[in-house]
Amino acid sequence: MKILIDLDVVTVALWDKNKEAVDFLEKAKRGEFELYTPYSLLDTLAKWKNEPLKTKILSFYELYSKKIISVSELLNKLEELKTGREVVEFEKQKKRD
Numbered sequence: 001m002k003i004l005i006d007l008d009v010v011t012v013a014l015w016d017k018n019k020e021a022v023d024f025l026e027k028a029k030r031g032e033f034e035l036y037t038p039y040s041l042l043d044t045l046a047k048w049k050n051e052p053l054k055t056k057i058l059s060f061y062e063l064y065s066k067k068i069i070s071v072s073e074l075l076n077k078l079e080e081l082k083t084g085r086e087v088v089e090f091e092k093q094k095k096r097d
Helices: 007-016 019-029 039-046 051-064 071-096
Strands: 034-038 065-069
Touching: 007 019, 007 039, 007 051, 019 051, 034 039, 034 051, 034 071, 039 051, 039 065, 051 065, 065 071
Parallel strands: 034 065
Antiparallel strands: none
């Protein structure tokens, strides 16, 4: 399964030690997901002032991301998924009619 893990989830796991978030990151570390990270997320992170937290978060993304992707790659993939979902819904509707 390919996923994006939002910066908030990683922050809550590493800063607050929220159990659900920590468990989710552990799954990513074990390779249960293919983690894709947009450059824009890393750009946002670079602006943070909390250096220790920023370093931990950056480390997580660098170690466990299968690929760092551009915004255009992300948008293209989302459009493909949206189009694919629309085709599936259209086919389901045709079968009902």
